[in-house]
Amino acid sequence: MPRSKAWFAVSVLASTAASLSSADDLRSPESFSSTGNQAERSRAIFIEAARVLQHPRCLNCHPAAVRPTQGEDLHPHSPLVVRGIDDRGATALRCTTCHGAANFAASGVPGHPLWHMAPREMAWQGKSLAQICEQIRDPRHNGGRTLAQIHEHVARDSLVGWAWRPGGSREPAPGTQEEFGALIAAWIESGAVCPVGQ
Amino acid sequence: MTISLNINGKTREFSGDPDTPLLWVIRDDLGLTGTKYGCGIAQCGACTVHVDGVPLRSCSSPVATMPGRAITTIEGLSSRVAKAVQKAWIELDVAQCGYCQSGQIMSAVALLEKKAKLSDRDIDLGMAGNICRCATYQRIRAAIHLASKRLASGDPP
Numbered sequence: 227m228p229r230s231k232a233w234f235a236v237s238v239l240a241s242t243a244a245s246l247s248s249a250d251d252l253r254s255p256e257s258f259s260s261t262g263n264q265a266e267r268s269r270a271i272f273i274e275a276a277r278v279l280q281h282p283r284c285l286n287c288h289p290a291a292v293r294p295t296q297g298e299d300l301h302p303h304s305p306l307v308v309r310g311i312d313d314r315g316a317t318a319l320r321c322t323t324c325h326g327a328a329n330f331a332a333s334g335v336p337g338h339p340l341w342h343m344a345p346r347e348m349a350w351q352g353k354s355l356a357q358i359c360e361q362i363r364d365p366r367h368n369g370g371r372t373l374a375q376i377h378e379h380v381a382r383d384s385l386v387g388w389a390w391r392p393g394g395s396r397e398p399a400p401g402t403q404e405e406f407g408a409l410i411a412a413w414i415e416s417g418a419v420c421p422v423g424q
Numbered sequence: 425m426t427i428s429l430n431i432n433g434k435t436r437e438f439s440g441d442p443d444t445p446l447l448w449v450i451r452d453d454l455g456l457t458g459t460k461y462g463c464g465i466a467q468c469g470a471c472t473v474h475v476d477g478v479p480l481r482s483c484s485s486p487v488a489t490m491p492g493r494a495i496t497t498i499e500g501l502s503s504r505v506a507k508a509v510q511k512a513w514i515e516l517d518v519a520q521c522g523y524c525q526s527g528q529i530m531s532a533v534a535l536l537e538k539k540a541k542l543s544d545r546d547i548d549l550g551m552a553g554n555i556c557r558c559a560t561y562q563r564i565r566a567a568i569h570l571a572s573k574r575l576a577s578g579d580p581p
Contacts, residue, residue: 304467305467305469305552305553305555306549306552306553307552307553308549310549316546316549316550316552317535317538317539317546317549317550318479318531318534318535318538318550318551319479319531319549319550319551319552319553320478320479322478322480323472323478323479323480323481323553324466324481324484324553325484326484326485326486326489327489330443330445330484330485330486331443332443332444332445332464332483332484332486333445333464333465333466333481333483333484334465335465335466335481335484
């Protein structure tokens with residue numbers, strides 16, 4: 227390749243990289259300021275926030291069935307565990323049988339003091355983005371929370387925060403919990419509009 | 425660092441890395457080898473002990489989290505339920521190679537301590553984390569049912 231063409235290719239790639247956020251980053255709410263009208267902006271912000279909601283670190287414990295999944299590919303949890311009556315496992319095979327209060331490098335088992343599955347009504351696996359969004363707004367599917375409480379939950383809850391500190395070779399959720407919280411706050415402020423048909 | 429542990433009702437000391445899995449302390453430092461190493465990643469259940477009365481995979485539990493908690497290994501089981509399980513295990517000749525059996529018994533006892541009357545599904549789900557490469561699952565299930573029946577009848581184990 228002639229030198230001038232090579233320089234052109236490099237400069238195009240560099241400028242493209244600079245204008246796009248990386249897969250690990252989250253866009254800020256401000257970056258949506260020129261996006262359409264308020265409803266379109268709200269939808270766009272939710273879609274960005276959904277990169278966290280639909281990340282394996284979140285989806286694995288929001289299964290549609292009784293068994294959680296694990297890994298980046300959402301394969302069935304091994305060993306076979308079920309949510310039980312309190313989303314913390316079966317009798318004698320509780321989440322805490324294996325999951326301690328913190329990630330444990332020696333065994334590779336992740337941990338948190340509140341380790342448990344999301345309730346069945348908060349299942350996200352197999353749901354469209356629009357359906358997940360509607361569930362998050364619906365107190366029957368969000369643990370009876372107001373939108374303000376939803377923001378508090380995603381921005382401050384320490385088990386939610388584990389998604390950014392998963393330990394081992396597990397990929398963290400995109401961005402940071404603070405950035406995710408800012409996106410959800412901006413989505414709520416802009417009317418909490420849900421995507422349609424996505 | 426010295427860590428004080430309550431194991432089978434006795435106070436024992438461990439000096440070493442606080443991130444050491446409890447399993448290694450139990451087996452290598454304290455010589456209680458009834459608890460087995462199977463996988464080291466909480467996948468097989470061979471290392472199951474009771475901590476404050478509930479089953480725990482000792483391979484996945486740092487010893488630093490154990491002070492102030494009551495640890496029971498297979499050597500320390502002595503409750504009425506444990507005796508009923510032991511008797512049923514012998515009567516039905518459950519073990520084949522036996523390697524996984526101390527973990528199986530620890531989980532079975534914990535299951536029966538929590539729920540006296542068990543369905544097949546209760547047993548299957550409660551014992552799903554304990555793997556047996558000899559596939560003695562049918563005898564394990566039958567022995568748990570037998571122990572449950574004996575305990576319910578009030579017979580001395």
